[in-house]
Amino acid sequence: ETGVTQTPRHLVMGMTNKKSLKCEQHLGHNAMYWYKQSAKKPLELMFVYNFKEQTENNSVPSRFSPECPNSSHLFLHLHTLQPEDSALYLCASSQDFEVYEQYFGPGTRLTVT
Amino acid sequence: GQNIDQPTEMTATEGAIVQINCTYQTSGFNGLFWYQQHAGEAPTFLSYNVLDGLEEKGRFSSFLSRSKGYSYLLLKELQMKDSASYLCAVRDSNYQLIWGAGTKLIIKP
Numbered sequence: 087e088t089g090v091t092q093t094p095r096h097l098v099m100g101m102t103n104k105k106s107l108k109c110e111q112h113l114g115h116n117a118m119y120w121y122k123q124s125a126k127k128p129l130e131l132m133f134v135y136n137f138k139e140q141t142e143n144n145s146v147p148s149r150f151s152p153e154c155p156n157s158s159h160l161f162l163h164l165h166t167l168q169p170e171d172s173a174l175y176l177c178a179s180s181q182d183f184e185v186y187e188q189y190f191g192p193g194t195r196l197t198v199t
Numbered sequence: 200g201q202n203i204d205q206p207t208e209m210t211a212t213e214g215a216i217v218q219i220n221c222t223y224q225t226s227g228f229n230g231l232f233w234y235q236q237h238a239g240e241a242p243t244f245l246s247y248n249v250l251d252g253l254e255e256k257g258r259f260s261s262f263l264s265r266s267k268g269y270s271y272l273l274l275k276e277l278q279m280k281d282s283a284s285y286l287c288a289v290r291d292s293n294y295q296l297i298w299g300a301g302t303k304l305i306i307k308p
Contacts, residue, residue, distance in 0.1 A: 088241055128203065129242075129286070129298040164249070176241065186230055187253045190241035 089113040092177050098197045099167065107162040107194050109177030117183045118160045120152060123174040124192070135160065136183040138198035167198045201225045203299035205287050210305045211277055219272045219302045227292025233272045234286040236301065242286055245272070261268055272289050274304075282306045 090111045100107050111118065120132040134142035135154040149171075151163040160177055174195050178188040202224045211217040223231070230249040234242040248254055248263035248270060260273040272285055284301040291297055 088243065124302055126207070128307070129288075129296075130298045131295065185249050186232065186290070187244045188296070190243070192239075192241045 088189045088191065089177055090177060090189050092175075092191035092194050094194060095192065096195045098166070098199060101167060101169075103160075103167075104163070104165040106164065107160075107175055107177075107196075109160040109191055111158055111177075111179040111189070111191075112197055113179060113189060114183050115179040116157055117153070117185075118154060118157070119161065119178040119188065120162055120175040120178075121178065123176055129176070133162075134183065139182045141183065148187075164196075166194075169198050172196055172198045200299045201281065201291065203287055203297055205285075205299040205302045207300070208232060208303045208305065211274075213277055213279060213306055213308050215277050216273065216275050217277060218305065221272070221285075221287035221299060223268050223270070223272045223287070223289045223297070223299075225289045225291045227295055228265060228293055229290040229292065229294060231261075231270050232288045232290070233270075233290065234297070235283050236286060237283045245285075260277070270291060277306050279306050279308070 117136045122130040125174045132146045133152040138154050149166050153161040174193045176193045177191040180188045205221045226253040236242040246261040253262045258275045284303050286301045287299040288296045298304045
């Protein structure tokens with residue numbers, strides 16, 4: 087238990103669906119991250135929020151839309167996804183953006199059919 | 200471009216020692232990290248090196264040589280529970296983490 091929770095743990099969705107992933111951290115951290123993890127590939131940083139402000143968007147397609155209503159919650163809204171978007175989506179948090187240790191949630195296993 | 204290289208998979212025997220290497224080429228350097236990830240679970244932090252040398256933490260040690268762009272994670276007295284993927288990551292000049300693809304370590308009895 088890392089103090090970062092993610093729901094749902096598994097999600098199967100069609101290409102025309104709209105769904106949202108939720109992340110919550112109970113650590114009092116100020117920075118939160120979304121990563122994509124595909125088999126045998128490096129973790130891909132998607133979005134970074136520091137003090138609720140988005141600081142990074144690493145050329146992520148617009149079909150992924152993040153939302154950070156407060157420093158404890160982070161959402162990833164999904165719409166019109168492609169099969170290649172199937173992956174493990176990990177949320178992480180850290181005390182601040184420049185602090186070294188990130189705490190990860192267990193991830194959401196997403197399958198797009 | 201930025202690149203982190205580590206072996207895809209390694210096999211070792213319970214009770215033995217294994218060294219997992221990581222080489223990197225990044226835009227600047229602000230520290231190197233090792234994370235452990237068991238199948239189906241979250242990555243968990245193992246170690247952090249920012250200066251050259253060896254950092255020891257129980258059965259795990261991590262070494263860094265900045266001039267060579269090289270690090271290794273050393274695991275001693277291997278246990279079956281050490282079977283996992285080990286992720287190397289470097290923080291670049293923009294404080295972004297650049298990740299390797301991970302090394303899957305298989306421990307055999």
